[in-house]
Amino acid sequence: MSGLTITLNGEPRVFPTPISVVGLLEALGLDARKVAVERNEAIVPRSTYAQTLLESGDALEIVHFIGGG
Amino acid sequence: MPDTIAVDSGDTWTVAGRSFRSRLIVGTGKYKDLEETAAAIKASGAEIVTVAVRRVNLSDPGAPMLQDFVDPKVYTYLPNTAGCFTAKDAVRTLRLAREAGGWNLVKLEVLGPPPHLYPDMMATFEAAEALIKDGFEVMVYCADDPVGAKRLEDMGCVAIMPLGAPIGSGLGLTNPAMLSMLIEQTTVPLLVDAGVGTASDAAIAMELGCDAVLLNSAIAHAKDPIRMARAMKHAVQAGRDAFLAGRMPRRMGADPSSPLTGLIR
Numbered sequence: 326m327s328g329l330t331i332t333l334n335g336e337p338r339v340f341p342t343p344i345s346v347v348g349l350l351e352a353l354g355l356d357a358r359k360v361a362v363e364r365n366e367a368i369v370p371r372s373t374y375a376q377t378l379l380e381s382g383d384a385l386e387i388v389h390f391i392g393g394g
Numbered sequence: 395m396p397d398t399i400a401v402d403s404g405d406t407w408t409v410a411g412r413s414f415r416s417r418l419i420v421g422t423g424k425y426k427d428l429e430e431t432a433a434a435i436k437a438s439g440a441e442i443v444t445v446a447v448r449r450v451n452l453s454d455p456g457a458p459m460l461q462d463f464v465d466p467k468v469y470t471y472l473p474n475t476a477g478c479f480t481a482k483d484a485v486r487t488l489r490l491a492r493e494a495g496g497w498n499l500v501k502l503e504v505l506g507p508p509p510h511l512y513p514d515m516m517a518t519f520e521a522a523e524a525l526i527k528d529g530f531e532v533m534v535y536c537a538d539d540p541v542g543a544k545r546l547e548d549m550g551c552v553a554i555m556p557l558g559a560p561i562g563s564g565l566g567l568t569n570p571a572m573l574s575m576l577i578e579q580t581t582v583p584l585l586v587d588a589g590v591g592t593a594s595d596a597a598i599a600m601e602l603g604c605d606a607v608l609l610n611s612a613i614a615h616a617k618d619p620i621r622m623a624r625a626m627k628h629a630v631q632a633g634r635d636a637f638l639a640g641r642m643p644r645r646m647g648a649d650p651s652s653p654l655t656g657l658i659r
Contacts, residue, residue: 334449354455361447361494366486368493386449388490390460392431393446393474394421394561394588394610 329381342381346374353387360389405634407605409583410499410531410552412470416441417600418630419472419585421610425619428463434613435464437623442470444501444608446477447491466495472533474501479514481521485528492530500525501555503535511561513537519545526550535587538572540579547582554580555608558599559589562611566595570602577603593622593629600633601641 328339340352346369350357362369363386369377379385406413420440425431435443443464451457473491475484481504488500502525504517513536525532526549533553534546543554556576559565566589567573577584586599587608596607607630616622 334452336452353452355450359459359461359494360450361490363486363490368489371493386490387452388447388494389450390445390471390473390491390494391448392422392425392428392460393476394423394444 329379329383331379331381332384334386340379342379344379346377346379349379349385350374350387355387360387362387405638407583409533412499414441414470414606416627416630417604417606417634418596418626419444419606419608420613420623420626421608422460422464423610424614428458428460430619431460432463434619434623435469437620437627438613439627440469442472444472444474444610445491447473447487447494470499471495471497472499472501475503475521476505478504478521480504480517481524484521485524488525488530489528498529499531499533499552501533501535502551505561509560513557515539515542518542519549522546522549522551533583533585538569538576540572540575543576544579547580551582553583553585553605555585555587557588558586558595559591561588562615563589564591564612564615565589566591567598567602570598573599573604574602590626593625596626597629597633597636600630601636603637606630 327342329342330337330339346362365384406415407417416439418438418440419442420435420438421444422431473488475487478484478487484502502521504514504521505511506514515537518536522532522534531552533555534551535555536543536546538556547554558567583605585606585608586604590596590607590609590612599607613619613623613626
């Protein structure tokens with residue numbers, strides 16, 4: 326199986342290729358409506374999750390809202 | 395007595411074109427769990443809540459999320475920049491918040507180190523400039539510094555939010571005279587953010603003429619957060635009413651409330 330290595334929230338992770346942002350969120354078990362995704366320090370608009378394919382070496386941040394003051 | 399005395403429903407305040415009835419903004423941090431967070435916020439009557447943006451815990455993707463308990467359709471989320479120390483980090487964080495929730499109204503805070511966590515005004519200026527340029531409507535946490543606050547207002551910040559005392563200290567309003575001067579000079583909403591420890595502190599902030607009060611620890615760290623949330627709601631309303639009513643002048647001597655004439659002999 327071919328795979329790609331990305332840095333996900335600071336940790337290296339390997340995923341089967343090809344994989345889109347939608348595929349990644351599904352693989353992680355995350356609800357796309359409740360998170361936001363940054364790829365290589367640029368926002369990935371929610372409307373483009375399906376067509377955004379990840380590449381080896383990408384750095385992704387997946388965030389959500391938590392309690393804060 | 396007419397009902398209008400009890401509740402002045404027309405007394406709203408407006409920030410960035412949005413009007414609110416509640417003059418209490420509450421944080422969503424430091425609670426025991428999300429159930430308590432939700433109950434306290436409900437009891438506070440707040441319409442705006444501050445939230446932080448953090449990495450999802452990928453090892454527990456099914457964990458309950460804040461949105462499941464504090465509905466963003468009911469409450470206006472005000473994402474903050476807590477933990478950001480540079481303009482770049484603040485812009486990145488709030489761009490993510492905008493994508494997660496789709497709004498522009500944000501709370502900018504760039505803090506110095508512990509133990510004071512005092513607003514870093516130089517970094518705050520830089521971040522405010524970058525955020526405004528990026529289309530954000532910035533409510534800005536700042537020092538109770540009238541020169542710096544004026545500069546932030548002139549830059550286009552939509553609300554000025556000086557601290558009453560250090561974040562989480564509960565020391566109350568340590569410099570009410572300076573807050574009064576800030577209230578006097580500021581033409582956008584002026585909120586005390588940080589330092590409120592108990593209900594009377596919130597009432598004092600409103601009596602001074604603040605448009606609203608922002609607090610978190612005073613409720614979350616009370617022994618009974620739900621009851622304190624209710625106390626804060628009433629304190630803010632009482633302080634607002636007292637401000638609108640206009641306090642009596644202070645005098646150096648007594649002035650009897652009962653007439654001195656007509657006494658029996």
